[in-house]
Amino acid sequence: MLGVYAPGDPVINLMTVTSGGENMDDKKAGEDAYIKMWKKLNMDLPVFYFSISSQAECDTLYKIHRKAHRETLGALTTEFGNWNEIDKYYKGLQTFEDKVLGFVPDSASTKTWGRLRDNIGNLYNKKEPKSIENTLSKLDGYVNKINDTLNVLAPALVKLQGQYNDILSNKSTWKKYVPSFNWYGFKNRYHNWITRFAQFDFGISYQDRKPIAKKIGDNIFWTMLISIISIILTYIFAVPLGVFSAIKKGTTADSLTTTFLFILYSLPNFWIATLLIIFLCNPEYLDWFPAFGIGTAEAEGKSMLASLGIRIHHLILPLFCWTYGSLAFLSRQMRGGMLGILRQDYIRTARAKGLPENKVIWKHAFRNSLLPVITIFANIFPLMISGSVIIEVIFTIPGMGRMLVDAMVAQDFPVVFTIVMMVAVLTMIGYLIADILYAFVDPRITYNSKK
Numbered sequence: 001m002l003g004v005y006a007p008g009d010p011v012i013n014l015m016t017v018t019s020g021g022e023n024m025d026d027k028k029a030g031e032d033a034y035i036k037m038w039k040k041l042n043m044d045l046p047v048f049y050f051s052i053s054s055q056a057e058c059d060t061l062y063k064i065h066r067k068a069h070r071e072t073l074g075a076l077t078t079e080f081g082n083w084n085e086i087d088k089y090y091k092g093l094q095t096f097e098d099k100v101l102g103f104v105p106d107s108a109s110t111k112t113w114g115r116l117r118d119n120i121g122n123l124y125n126k127k128e129p130k131s132i133e134n135t136l137s138k139l140d141g142y143v144n145k146i147n148d149t150l151n152v153l154a155p156a157l158v159k160l161q162g163q164y165n166d167i168l169s170n171k172s173t174w175k176k177y178v179p180s181f182n183w184y185g186f187k188n189r190y191h192n193w194i195t196r197f198a199q200f201d202f203g204i205s206y207q208d209r210k211p212i213a214k215k216i217g218d219n220i221f222w223t224m225l226i227s228i229i230s231i232i233l234t235y236i237f238a239v240p241l242g243v244f245s246a247i248k249k250g251t252t253a254d255s256l257t258t259t260f261l262f263i264l265y266s267l268p269n270f271w272i273a274t275l276l277i278i279f280l281c282n283p284e285y286l287d288w289f290p291a292f293g294i295g296t297a298e299a300e301g302k303s304m305l306a307s308l309g310i311r312i313h314h315l316i317l318p319l320f321c322w323t324y325g326s327l328a329f330l331s332r333q334m335r336g337g338m339l340g341i342l343r344q345d346y347i348r349t350a351r352a353k354g355l356p357e358n359k360v361i362w363k364h365a366f367r368n369s370l371l372p373v374i375t376i377f378a379n380i381f382p383l384m385i386s387g388s389v390i391i392e393v394i395f396t397i398p399g400m401g402r403m404l405v406d407a408m409v410a411q412d413f414p415v416v417f418t419i420v421m422m423v424a425v426l427t428m429i430g431y432l433i434a435d436i437l438y439a440f441v442d443p444r445i446t447y448n449s450k451k
Helices: 010-014 024-040 065-078 081-104 110-123 127-141 149-168 173-177 187-200 212-247 252-266 269-280 306-341 345-350 357-368 371-377 380-386 388-393 400-409 413-443
Strands: 048-052 178-184
Touching: 010 127, 048 173, 048 269, 048 371, 065 081, 065 149, 081 149, 127 149, 149 413, 173 178, 173 269, 187 306, 187 413, 212 252, 212 357, 212 400, 212 413, 252 306, 269 306, 269 388, 306 357, 306 371, 306 388, 345 357, 371 413, 388 400, 400 413
Parallel strands: none
Antiparallel strands: 048 178
């Protein structure tokens, strides 16, 4: 039947009419509704500007609107390599189905007609030759019953069987090994999507039909808030800790700091988050913090100060899990960068001149040791959008990371593509800013074309 589609079909997710009924009118209504939504999503266009395939494949398979049918035809093309015959068989199957659905059975043939109709629907999904032959044999048994009104469908079935036999007899597997280049031009799905993206038109969500821009606006606040606080805390503690560890290299303090940071960096944040929920959010142990969400202070009519306290109370554990790994990593990078600078000749010269140690460290060594830290800083921008997927899911924070996971589970690809593209753009921006900062902190680096 026309209502049989592959799971995860976005057209089905957005349709109000999801399947056809048992007669021609119901079938046409379901078909028209599907095609209308299919075209609205631009799925009647090729995916990209061009494609590289084989001569056996059809370069316009995307025009077939049913996903399950495209998969079946693609599998048959791979098996037999003769698209022309496969196309005739597919059109013949559609013609035969129309004749069956347009047939009005009497009381004696209603049951057989129902089985015939169901097996035609199954035939659209048959990819193996043996399975197709068995189904065609069943159809033949239903149509050619003695003294049955379904006999009038026999000529159409014979034609369909002949079209399938043509596929078998004209098998051309050699075409699979001959490459073919197909150019589609600018009228394709990717071009339409990237053009709209550049205009900040991200489309609609397959889950709830809401504009993706609005969904991002509803979820980005908590991700950016936690990210900014985490970044500030990370740099406030990590940079001085890394400098201290480098200055005290070889001492007990350095050994303890290095060991602590190594252990901290090695602990997976999802494991720590789980332990914190079990031991600090469980009435059986220490019920100090809420385990999930961000609180509902506004709904409870609390004052602004009380609302802020509730929010902070909910965000302490997620913020800790979001921050400690970055803090440990950044401290290690800062320590390594500082140690490399402290071995330089100009540092020894500064000390030989009698400059105070604090001035040597913070004026001469610190600035030039920031290059690794700036490189890490470039990765902050995409994290402010993508968020921490694991932490947001574990603590059920309504942020971008959780929205991304929900979209992937629901196969809401426009949301996934939008977030991924935004992360890619912010990554490039981050590295551009990092390159500018390199020249700012290290005069030896210049982007001037003059030599």
